[in-house]
Amino acid sequence: MATTIEKRTESIAKHGTIEKAIEANAIAQYQTITVSEAIVLGLLRQQVTKYFGIFGHGSTAIAEVLRVYEENGLVKTYNVRHETAAAHAATVLNMLTGEVGAVITSIGPGALHAFAGSLASASNGVGVYHIYGDETTHDEGFNMQQIPKDEQGLFLKLCSVMGNAYALYEPWSVTSALKQGAVTTGVPFAQPFFLLAPMNVQPAFLQNFNLLQLPPAYQHTPCECSDKDVFKKAVDTVKAAQRVAIKIGNGARGCGKEICELAELLDAAIVSGPSSTGIVPYSHPRYMSVGGSKGSLCGNYAMNEADVVIVIGARAVCQWDCSGTAWKKAQAIINFNTNPHHAFHYNKCISIVGDAQPNLRQFINYIKDSGIIKGDSSSQWLAALKEKKAQWQSFKKLRFDNPTLYDDAWRRDVLTQPAAIKTVCDFADGYKYIKVFDAGDVQANG
Known part of the structure; x- marks a missing residue:
């Protein structure tokens, strides 16, 4: 029976789901796994299989789990050039397909970049997981890559301003965190869910962990007014x-x-x-x-x-x-x-x-x-x-027919905003690309 991470991923990939692998006695219901693997397994049970981000020393434990799971075709990781782009990519994935994705970054500046991008999902009501490496729970002094201040849980406070946030200070709280994440990212007008994973908690072992305690995806039941x-x-x-x-x-x-x-x-x-x-x-x-x-x-x-x-x-x-x-x-x-x-x-x-x-x-x-x-x-x-x-x-046509205006600063004709936007839209339409307008794109739409 599968007891290692490699064997577990092979068995789950073969049978399709965690539940089916357990029913087939391919893996035991109770296993010893790391918190990092519990996060990946928990998101897999919620059908979260696409990860966008940049790894660093603050997320290496989760990155190693993702490497093994990706080798067996269970997840897909997309490396990007900037963490804000990762947040936008995961947001658009959900907007176009309804599929919840995950953003994953290292500690400090990378997390801040992704946090800035989370505004897109928060503004548009789109569910996205944000998984950030976090400073250790030992409180050995503030981490110079985060906020240089002698105070606990500063990134937790920061993320809580934008959406629902949970820090894994206690390894066994991972199931509670994922349950909150399932609801936050699954309700109508969903929100980003921030899961902060301290560097010393990520590799911690959960002995005799019940895999079926990991919560499934939230299923929304439409509500009708009866008044x-x-x-x-x-x-x-x-x-x-x-x-x-x-x-x-x-x-x-x-x-x-x-x-x-x-x-x-x-x-x-x-x-x-x-x-x-x-x-x-x-x-x-x-x-x-x-x-x-x-x-x-x-x-x-x-x-x-x-x-x-x-x-x-x-x-x-x-x-x-x-x-x-x-x-x-x-x-x-x-x-x-x-x-x-x-x-x-x-x-x-x-x-x-x-x-x-x-x-x-x-x-x-x-x-x-x-x-x-x-x-x-x-x-x-x-x-x-x-x-x-x-x-x-007629108002729009007049501006489209006169796409440039003389700019005193540039000392030459420049493309006006309406013409620039129309150029992009026409290009996208010509190739049947999908156009996505964010809640903040008021100028583009107006």
């Missing part, structure tokens, strides 16, 4: 509305069909955030592109003129709501969100807490049952929206 009165209030609100605008964020992904149907039922405009483009096709006549402080002419027109707003899976960030100056004519807001903090952000708000798709389907059914029919291709609201979108198209 009929809330939906009745929402229906009564849209029934009295004259100009409805639907604001969509990343929490609306997968709900394009429901959003378009809702917009047609209510004669509504659709406005997206900078990172939520693509949910509704740009060609849709009711889609007004990005709104906010860096938004489009048509998107901001819809926001400024709407008397009722339906928010779907969007947060109230400064650019989105023009630092609180948007929605000047809104008399009520209906807010769909899984997070109560965001669902209850606005005043005059009807909050529908839970996953967007099942609750939108309920809302649509309630609207149909009430007999509301607002959708009309000849409505004044839709005509005004189409006119503003045409103005936006």
